[in-house]
Amino acid sequence: MLTQRQLELIEAAIKLTATEGIQKLTIRNVASAIGVSEAAVYRHFESKHELLKAILDHLNAILSPHFTTLLNNEVPSFEALHTFLAELFTLLEHNTAFTLMLFAEETFNVDPQLRGDLLTLMEGNLSHLVLFFQKLIESGSCRSDIEARQLAVITFGSIRLTVSRWHLQGAQTSLTNQAAPIANSLITLFRVP
Template sequence: MSQLTDRQKQIVDATLDIIATIGIQNLTIRKLAEKVGVTEGAIYRHYPSKDEILVSVAGYFKSESTVILQQIIDSEGSSVHKIKMFFLGRCRQFKDNHALALVLFSDDIFKGSGRVQAEISATIHSHGRLLVKIITEGQDSGTIRANIVAEHMFMMIMGALRLLVTRWRAADFGFDLLGEGEKLWASIEALVTPS
């Protein structure tokens, strides 16, 4: 974690790019070196092993994904507004950083390297708990329908976002994710707010 050198940042970016385009099962040091523009041996001057590169990728994911959470905690709006901020904020992040969508929504990328897997799922889990808490607060204050399990509401909202992003990736990023995200959010808000 902490700070990466310029080369390390290049390597992490190249790794994400390769995973996004040809899948983790085709991620090799050779292809990585080729994309960075150095030889295979040079890669090992910056990382001791391939696994350690994936650890770095996971760290990058963690810091990026936490940014929006902090903005929400500091925000003053209603519960619905906070969740909307998260929802559209993620769309904006993915639009600016396609590879991030991949890391956040692929369950099997880090399978095999157990340590990385555990860290990522812990992060996702803690973020989820925060959002469920916000939903519960909204239910208590009457801005969100109260006769539904908050956890289930969270699953529908995040699940829909994930499906949207999955389609966006399948379409080779060929539509406006933020625009479609706003439309989808309008439907979600209509469903979860009291009528």
């Protein structure tokens, strides 16, 4: 279980990454962000690896409920996809750190274990989408000539690209506003003709 201090460090690290970029995510900077010395961090995390792992877990804990909610609707509908995208984009816009963490594989790529963790997280999200589309196809409102997995990849890919571009542009525009056009396009494409 996480201690209060660990949580504080994780949140400081996320905030730091959001504002300064992932290159600034150093033990030194995290420490000074919460006003303690560098060595103090090591009282709470054995190594930077452990801190990064905890950050991944924490982000996943915030993100995954959204995917679960999408799936848990009694009656699967395109309406659910619409609100899902709107909520997700709002979340991403207000937590810039997500976009930096989840969309910058390189950071975690140095460490093979972290890379695996990130892949697991990603595949988890993706498989939620797959399940959603499977249910939607069964319900008859979604076209069935394309595999659910492909629909999920297309959806997730569109999300990621939109966020990446938004981020590269310096996060100046509104990300939330871009959810609706994408949702509408996907729904138009996926709806049974």
